[in-house]
Amino acid sequence: MGSAAASGKRENARDHGFSRLRDFWRTLTYSALMAGQGALPLGWHISDPDISERHVEGTLVLNRIGYFALAFLAVAISLVSMRFLTFDPGVLAEELRANLLGNPLLFFLHTTVSPFALLLGVFQFLPATRRTAWHRWSGRLYVLLCLLGAASGLGIAFTTTMGPLVGSGFAILAVLWFAATYNAYRFARNRDFARHRRWMIRSYALTAAAITLRLILPISGLAGLSFAQGYLIAAWGCWTINIVIAELIIRARPNPGALPDRVASARKDTLAA
Numbered sequence: 309m310g311s312a313a314a315s316g317k318r319e320n321a322r323d324h325g326f327s328r329l330r331d332f333w334r335t336l337t338y339s340a341l342m343a344g345q346g347a348l349p350l351g352w353h354i355s356d357p358d359i360s361e362r363h364v365e366g367t368l369v370l371n372r373i374g375y376f377a378l379a380f381l382a383v384a385i386s387l388v389s390m391r392f393l394t395f396d397p398g399v400l401a402e403e404l405r406a407n408l409l410g411n412p413l414l415f416f417l418h419t420t421v422s423p424f425a426l427l428l429g430v431f432q433f434l435p436a437t438r439r440t441a442w443h444r445w446s447g448r449l450y451v452l453l454c455l456l457g458a459a460s461g462l463g464i465a466f467t468t469t470m471g472p473l474v475g476s477g478f479a480i481l482a483v484l485w486f487a488a489t490y491n492a493y494r495f496a497r498n499r500d501f502a503r504h505r506r507w508m509i510r511s512y513a514l515t516a517a518a519i520t521l522r523l524i525l526p527i528s529g530l531a532g533l534s535f536a537q538g539y540l541i542a543a544w545g546c547w548t549i550n551i552v553i554a555e556l557i558i559r560a561r562p563n564p565g566a567l568p569d570r571v572a573s574a575r576k577d578t579l580a581a
């Protein structure tokens with residue numbers, strides 16, 4: 309009798325251990341999947357109605373980590389880029405300097421406005437700033453900075469010292485950046501906030517090409533590529549990679565506002581189980 313009870317207890321403990329392990333595994337794989345989908349706080353996605361609270365929380369934690377990593381890089385790179393506010397050509401890499409010396413006005417316009425777009429833009433996605441006067445005014449300034457950054461970026465793309473292939477990568481980026489930002493603004497004016505959100509994600513993904521570019525350059529250096537080879541990969545990779553991530557984020561949460569309901573229902577299900 310005693311031994312049956314003891315073995316029952318052992319089985320229970322083992323089952324409990326298994327279910328904790330299984331829960332942990334599901335949380336891990338689900339979270340990894342969400343991270344793979346680029347589900348930053350810009351987009352939450354819970355497709356499985358049976359998903360447990362732990363899955364949801366695991367996803368939320370990873371989303372926050374993703375956002376903080378993005379915000380950290382955006383702040384760091386914009387601050388480093390503000391060295392151009394000294395208007396000293398010496399702060400630019402020697403290989404690129406002839407472009408600046410040939411087009412100082414356009415170049416310095418670009419390096420003055422773009423870092424502020426990178427800095428302001430990242431905070432626009434914080435839920436706390438939504439529906440505030442800050443969001444609207446900072447948003448208008450972001451749009452202005454992006455349009456100026458894109459127009460000047462297009463101007464200096466054609467005269468880069470790194471050749472026409474690099475120049476065309478930047479030129480396409482400039483046109484897309486201008487168009488995505490203008491579209492996002494237009495939809496906000498028309499109060500079509502679902503489209504506004506989608507186009508702002510695209511716009512900021514293109515703004516954040518400045519981050520990806522500065523990640524690709526040292527990585528390609530470590531991989532043994534020359535500066536010219538790394539720069540060519542960076543000029544194309546910086547925006548193509550970001551556009552793919554942006555589209556994944558947009559698809560991860562096609563239905564804004566759905567999070568609270570889904571989290572609430574996942575919580576209710578877990579409590580009821």
Ligand code: HEM
Nearest residue numbers: 389404407422423461464465468478481482485514515518
């Ligand atoms: C997204 C559209 C952008 C385009 C099309 C673009 C284009 C360009 C081009 C063509 C150059 C000259 C490079 C050369 O001579 O080879 C340049 C340089 C530069 N851009 Fe942008 N840019 C964009 C976004 C940004 C952003 C958001 C920042 C914010 C940090 C930024 C900061 C700079 C800086 C600091 C330089 C000087 C070079 C360096 O230090 O790397 N750009 N950009």
